[in-house]
Amino acid sequence: MKVKPVNHAKAAEAFIEDTAHMDFHDERLWDLRQKRDGQMHILPEWQELRARASAIKEHTLANLPEYLEQFEANAKKNGIHVHWAADGAEHNRIVGEILEKHGAKSLIKSKSMVTEECCMREYLEPRGVVVTETDLGERIQQLDNQMPSHIVVPAVHKLIPDVAKIFAEHYHTDPNDNSAQSLAWQQRLAARPVILSADAGMTGGNFVVAETGSFVVCTNEGNADLSATVPGLHIATIGIERLVPRMADMGVFIRMLSRSALGSPITQYTTHFRGPQKGSEMHVVLVDNGRSHRLGMEEFWTSLKCIRCGACMNTCPVYRRSGGLSYGAVYSGPIGAIIDPTFNERKYSTLPFASTMNGSCTNVCPVKINIHDQLYKWRRVLAEHHELPFVKREVMYMAGKLMGQPSLYRAAINGTEVALSTMPRFVLYNWLNPWGKHRELPHPVKQTFHGWYKQNRLKTKKKEGEGA
Amino acid sequence: MQRAEEARSLPGVRMKIGLFIPCYIDAFYPNAGIATLELLEKLGQDVEYPMNQTCCGQPMANSGCNKDAAPAEALFVKNFAKYDVIVMPSGSCTHHVRDNFDAIEQTDEVRHVRENTFELVEFLHDVLKVEDFPWAEFPHKVGLHNSCGTLRALRTASMSELGEPFFSKPMDLLNKVKGISFATPKRPDECCGFGGTFSVTEEAVSAKMGTDKVRDHHQAGAEYIVSADTSCMMHQQGCAERAGVPIRFIHIAEILNGARE
Numbered sequence: 001m002k003v004k005p006v007n008h009a010k011a012a013e014a015f016i017e018d019t020a021h022m023d024f025h026d027e028r029l030w031d032l033r034q035k036r037d038g039q040m041h042i043l044p045e046w047q048e049l050r051a052r053a054s055a056i057k058e059h060t061l062a063n064l065p066e067y068l069e070q071f072e073a074n075a076k077k078n079g080i081h082v083h084w085a086a087d088g089a090e091h092n093r094i095v096g097e098i099l100e101k102h103g104a105k106s107l108i109k110s111k112s113m114v115t116e117e118c119c120m121r122e123y124l125e126p127r128g129v130v131v132t133e134t135d136l137g138e139r140i141q142q143l144d145n146q147m148p149s150h151i152v153v154p155a156v157h158k159l160i161p162d163v164a165k166i167f168a169e170h171y172h173t174d175p176n177d178n179s180a181q182s183l184a185w186q187q188r189l190a191a192r193p194v195i196l197s198a199d200a201g202m203t204g205g206n207f208v209v210a211e212t213g214s215f216v217v218c219t220n221e222g223n224a225d226l227s228a229t230v231p232g233l234h235i236a237t238i239g240i241e242r243l244v245p246r247m248a249d250m251g252v253f254i255r256m257l258s259r260s261a262l263g264s265p266i267t268q269y270t271t272h273f274r275g276p277q278k279g280s281e282m283h284v285v286l287v288d289n290g291r292s293h294r295l296g297m298e299e300f301w302t303s304l305k306c307i308r309c310g311a312c313m314n315t316c317p318v319y320r321r322s323g324g325l326s327y328g329a330v331y332s333g334p335i336g337a338i339i340d341p342t343f344n345e346r347k348y349s350t351l352p353f354a355s356t357m358n359g360s361c362t363n364v365c366p367v368k369i370n371i372h373d374q375l376y377k378w379r380r381v382l383a384e385h386h387e388l389p390f391v392k393r394e395v396m397y398m399a400g401k402l403m404g405q406p407s408l409y410r411a412a413i414n415g416t417e418v419a420l421s422t423m424p425r426f427v428l429y430n431w432l433n434p435w436g437k438h439r440e441l442p443h444p445v446k447q448t449f450h451g452w453y454k455q456n457r458l459k460t461k462k463k464e465g466e467g468a
Numbered sequence: 469m470q471r472a473e474e475a476r477s478l479p480g481v482r483m484k485i486g487l488f489i490p491c492y493i494d495a496f497y498p499n500a501g502i503a504t505l506e507l508l509e510k511l512g513q514d515v516e517y518p519m520n521q522t523c524c525g526q527p528m529a530n531s532g533c534n535k536d537a538a539p540a541e542a543l544f545v546k547n548f549a550k551y552d553v554i555v556m557p558s559g560s561c562t563h564h565v566r567d568n569f570d571a572i573e574q575t576d577e578v579r580h581v582r583e584n585t586f587e588l589v590e591f592l593h594d595v596l597k598v599e600d601f602p603w604a605e606f607p608h609k610v611g612l613h614n615s616c617g618t619l620r621a622l623r624t625a626s627m628s629e630l631g632e633p634f635f636s637k638p639m640d641l642l643n644k645v646k647g648i649s650f651a652t653p654k655r656p657d658e659c660c661g662f663g664g665t666f667s668v669t670e671e672a673v674s675a676k677m678g679t680d681k682v683r684d685h686h687q688a689g690a691e692y693i694v695s696a697d698t699s700c701m702m703h704q705q706g707c708a709e710r711a712g713v714p715i716r717f718i719h720i721a722e723i724l725n726g727a728r729e
Contacts, residue, residue, distance in 0.1 A: 013672035022676075030655070040631045047630065315629065317659045321676050354670060356663030356677075357530070359620035363629035376568070379532030388532060392669070396533035403528070404539020406520040413495050434668045438675035439706030442496035449494045449501035453517050457505075 003347045005387075006329065008354040012322030015157075025157050026320040032153075033314045035263020036364065043255070053252050054368035057305035060243050061295060067210040067243050068286065074213025078275035081283040088118030091287050095120060095202075095235060098283055099129055102233055104199035106130045110217075110224035111138040112204030113151055113308060114237045114287050116330045132194050134223035136187050143170045149324030149332065152261045152310040157323045191223075201227030205238035205273075205284070206307065207253055211246050214274040215284065218257055218267040225271055232280035236273065240286050241295075241304040253307060256366040260309040294342045299377045303338050305367040312361035312371055318354055327351060334361035338374040341382070349387035352378035413448060486551030487517045488524070488544075488585075490558045490698070497698045500719035504557040504588055507725040510603065511596060515555075518547040525571060526564035530664045538571040541578075549577045553595070554585040557721050559618030559697045560664075562587035567621060588721055589624050589696045593637040600644055603726040607647030610718075611690030612638060613681070613704070615697035616659050624696070628657050638696055638720055645723055651690035658684075662703040678707035682715055692716045694723060 016022050040046045060067055072082045085091035091114075099107065107129055109115070121131045121142075133139040137155040141148050143166050148154030155163070161176075163183050168175035173186045203224040205215040215236060217224045228234045244253065258267045276282035295301050313319045313333030324332035329340040329348055337355060340348035352375045361371040382388060388396075402409055435441060447455075485508060489501040508515045524544055525537030544565070548554045556562055565585040572578060592598045614636075618624045625636040642648055661667070661677025668674075682704050685693050693715060695701050701717045708715050718727065 009670045009672065012670065016672050016676050026680075037628065037631065317661065317677050318670070318673050321673050321680075353531075353666070354673075356616065356659050356661060356666050356674075358616035358659035358663075360616075360629055360657075360659065363620065363627055376530070379530070380534050381532075383532030383534070392531060392665070393533065396528050396531050396536045400525075400528045400533065400536030400539055403523040403525065404543050406522055406543070409522040413491065434671035435706070437671055438710055439678065439703065440709040441706065442492070442702050445496060445498055447498060449489045449498040449517075450519070452498055452502060453505070454519070457517070458519075 005350045008326050008350050011326035015323040029314045029320045039259035039263050050368050056249050057367050061304055070210040078213045083285045085285050085287045087289050091118045092120050092123035094285055106198045107200045108132050108134050108195050108198040108227045109202035110227050111135045112237050114239050134191050135221050151308050195226050198231045200233040201231045202235045203228050205236045208243045209247050214272055217271045220268045222269050235283045237285045240288055240291050260311040260366040302369055305369050306335055311364040315360045315364045334371045349382050483552040485513050485515045486548045486554045487515050488556040490561050491523050493698050500698050503721040503725040521547045524561045524564050534571045541572045545578050545581050548581050555591050557588045559587050559615045563617040563621040589638045601724050605646040606723045608691045609649045609651050609689055610692045610694045611651045611685035613693050613695040615700045618696055651688035653684040653688045660700050660704055662700045678703050679711045682708040682713045686713050686715045692718050694718050694720050696720045
């Protein structure tokens with residue numbers, strides 16, 4: 001069966017129709033963008049930090065094999081088991097085997113986009129492992145059987161009553177509970193016993209340090225630390241692009257991550273994992289899953305610099321008004337639109353077009369990924385690979401021909417003028433004409449500029465010429 | 469502004485200007501085109517509008533169909549190669565010609581055209597360095613809309629994301645107009661959602677962004693939205709009229725040329 005492209009426009013339209021949710025979503029994320037601006041203004045060296053962060057990431061990516069091997073050697077010295085996963089399936093198999101070896105039937109985890117990428121829950125659960133998300137937003141999404149809609153605030157598209165309803169269904173709490181604090185408390189009550197009795201814990205990793213063989217996890221709720229330390233078996237699933245060469249580099253990235261993401265100076269918890277505690281085991285699964293392929297793409301490899309702060313999503317006026325789920329992918333928003341097509345070109349062929357290419361994303365990116373340039377480049381690649389809808393392709397082909405022929409073009413322009421002034425409203429405003437659905441068409445004018453110039457300049461010039 | 473500096477360093481040379489009028493200005497907002505021409509003439513410039521012009525190729529290129537932009541780009545060069553500079557009242561078209569105009573072979577002629585194409589505001593501000601518009605008076609509160617093309621590609625104003633010191637070439641010019649005052653919207657440089665074909669393919673998001681934009685300006689007390697880009701305003705006007713937001717639209721060239729309302 002042919003894969004159908006994600007219909008972002010349709011999903012976004014449905015999101016917009018629900019005004020209460022949409023307005024909250026837009027305001028909430030715009031508020032994060034403003035808080036981020038506030039933090040930026042505090043640091044006069046912000047642009048220097050961006051340049052430094054970008055350079056470190058580019059250097060690391062250009063020397064990735066060496067740094068990965070350095071990390072592996074150092075991590076092993078620290079007593080960490082290091083695994084390599086070429087793709088999602090291999091990742092899931094590795095995790096499954098570690099759990100099986102320990103007879104682990106319950107896994108608690110903190111948010112990790114890589115496990116979403118690998119569809120790990122879907123793999124483990126039929127094999128008898130109960131997977132429990134411990135972070136509030138991610139747990140809400142798990143209970144509601146939805147993907148995270150944002151890489152930092154996964155349930156940001158939901159309002160308090162939505163959460164109350166979900167908790168009532170699963171935790172038997174008050175469905176009319178209208179307090180965020182009380183709902184968060186309910187989650188804590190539900191999660192703590194699961195955490196205390198879990199057989200294994202899983203985290204992601206924000207940064208992997210080659211020279212020390214350690215990795216860094218940045219969170220605000222602290223559940224990652226519980227997942228990592230309580231059960232005695234810690235598996236960290238990390239994308240291979242998360243590497244940095246030196247511990248000193250953390251001084252750049254830690255200063256930027258939370259400022260860019262939430263507009264706070266630092267996350268509540270920044271934990272450096274350097275090896276297992278006495279009597280426990282620590283595993284790191286380094287996941288490729290398309291990353292080396294992306295590294296080889298001349299126009300798109302710098303998307304691997306991403307530190308998953310979500311600043312591009314918070315600033316994106318399209319994302320704020322369409323919601324993360326409308327992208328139909330693990331990664332949404334501007335960064336998603338340039339990463340997702342590397343996973344499946346056809347399925348995500350619509351995403352680079354879900355942008356006005358305004359460029360705000362590129363400006364907020366702490367590692368200076370030229371996101372909107374890559375969106376533009378993706379459009380070209382997708383057109384060349386015949387991944388544009390038939391009508392759009394045909395329209396552009398016809399338009400291209402028309403624009404090359406002045407007389408034909410002139411006839412078309414004059415036609416527009418006549419059409420706008422004489423056509424009945426129902427002809428101009430119907431389902432065939434999406435422009436008019438929520439907007440009026442431009443007003444017809446008596447004369448085009450072209451006509452005016454001919455009459456007011458060319459004729460005058462001609463007369464002057466005759467007079468001379 | 470490398471190009472602007474170079475152009476300015478030609479003392480005493482009267483430039484021959486080719487005027488490009490984008491399709492939607494030609495068809496729907498001829499007054500913006502007329503104002504641009506009259507303004508340049510008032511400033512003593514020698515301006516010509518080549519009659520065989522059509523489009524710069526941007527709509528095709530932005531849709532990914534770069535090859536389909538080739539006929540338009542070739543014709544554009546044919547029409548404009550003979551001029552010293554090409555001026556257009558449109559940020560996005562200037563951005564296309566300057567930064568993305570590569571569907572055709574990059575000959576010396578093509579490079580000449582690309583390097584000497586200016587958006588009207590930057591031309592007035594950086595090249596002609598106009599000090600004064602003695603004929604202009606506009607006693608109204610206006611909200612300035614910087615299109616993303618002028619803001620983030622041509623860099624005619626500071627961008628909020630970078631935290632750089634404030635500057636605004638369009639505001640510098642408008643500040644020379646008698647009686648004008650400015651409204652300050654809450655999100656001054658948020659995109660209005662036009663985005664070319666995006667306005668049709670992502671109709672719902674586009675219209676919502678446009679409606680939010682005009683409401684923001686209206687709530688800030690703007691009587692008019694003024695912009696250097698008519699495409700954004702065509703979209704915003706459509707949104708404002710449908711949503712019943714009482715706000716009017718005017719191209720910056722019209723105000724600088726002395727429009728009275």
